[in-house]
Amino acid sequence: MSFISSKELAYRIRCHALEMTNRGGTSHIGSIFSMADIVAVLYADVLNVDPANPRKPDRDRLVLSKGHAGAGIYAALAERGFFDPEQLKTHCQNGSILSGHVSHKGVPGVEASTGSLGQGMPMAMGMAMAAKLNGQKHHVHCIIGDGECDEGAVWETALIANQYKLDNFIVTIDFNKIQSLAPVEETIALEPMDDKWRSFGWHVIRVDGHDHDALHRAYDEACAALGGGKPVVVIADTIKGKGVSFMENDVLWHYRTARGEEYDAAWKELEAQKP
């Protein structure tokens, strides 16, 4: 167990992200909120990572392939002790190293820089491939978006990971059902999602991406399945903008920044959810 509960960490990620996007005038709050519980469960209870030794060789790796939600990772790492949460105030400010799309340069705990969709997942696969070749036992995690599944490289990766039986590789899909301009099913339909991944040879787990008990069980199952000859995908059903009622399930909050009354209202809602 971590020093704080996954629920507390998810709460802090959302609070930081609201503040960071407000201060920076940046977007993607909906995408950060949809994956906040996933990221919190991973960093609080699943990943073997050590803030005192961020590069220790046997650490689990996590690559955020949906790099636009990078504020969520920065917040999680800061709260997990990788760097001072005060540094989050520089997010997207002039001269800051904390870019809108997640960057690894100078940021302890970030494994790879992403932001162009469909690239973080195959990078993470390369880490899993290297671990296999090296005989290392750590796990490689990757979080991808649902809209990101429009990218051909996602499916190239799905094929290669199956071919090479990368059973040290866990991909979580933040399936929030809304992409940049419209709902996923109206853009490039992805359902039946489970069947797609199963037919690609992956061990498929579907879970409510906001239910922490269910997420813990899902990652218990995922970790137990590792070593079984298949890569694992956790398809997490989530709600875009989860945590602030007027942001939820609204495509507007892919790009909009909460300001003024909206910012105050969002804060009020988040504070009411403090565990």
Added chain:
Amino acid sequence: MRDTFTRCLENYAREHKELVLITGDLGFGVLRQYIAEFPEQFINAGISEQAMMSMAAGMALEGKTVVVYSIGNFPTLRCLEQIRNCCAYHNVNVKIVCVGAGFVYGTLGMTHHATEDMSALRLLPGVKVYAPADAVETEAVMKVFLSEPGVAYLRIGRGGEPINHEEGTLADYATGKALEQFSGTDAFILTAGGILPDAIQASKILAQQGKSVGVASFPTIKPLDEAYLSKLCQQVPVLFTAEEHTIVGGFGGAVCEFVAGQKDNRARIVRIGLNDTYCATVGNQQYLKAQFGLDAEGIARRVMSVLDGNE
């Protein structure tokens, strides 16, 4: 060049267990021996260049030296953004190899003509670009290509290219060094890649017409041999660049960019290559080179025309 590449790669892989070769499902007949000897250091990523290149970066982040092999434009233009974001920005040990420089696959059509790759790769910060002319240059370049840290690109022909240097004379080749074949007083032809023997032959033709034209090969086009160029551009009135590649942004472009920044009285630069065009006809390499004036006669004609003041 191709056989030299595989021999050097095998020798390196024997000594460096961290080396992994990834192919995009190409290299039948070329990589067979490597695959047989180093099954633990080989991955076929299938026909998936984008995932392949990102995967290579991920492996390199874990300490591997990853050689990515393919032909034509597949390991470069097809996955250029992956090279930029995943490889170059992360400054990892990914070594990209393209077999089929220029019109090597001339009969296969324009999709297989690698005629913009040097421009594209030299755009990317931190990426070294090598274009050796023959097997001797390839062997010299392979040492630095594989052992120096960071992302590098190697562009080679298919094989059977004429040899322009004595075996073993380039053993201590350093990245970024130009190789002067011989000097001249009227002009120099600077080459990148397998066009070197055409330039040498062109110089001989020009000598018969009373012109003294030197020739130098640039096995590395990035970083460019700036010390050599800065001296040379004050020595002769015209520098010609020759490449089996577009003249836009490639080797000739690189020379222009550098020389334009030099002091007054510098040489004029004339670029010989594909003049911002695709090739819609097919033919073998020598045929297509001649069509675009990139054989010895074509290069000699162009040099003479400039030196005669006709253009």
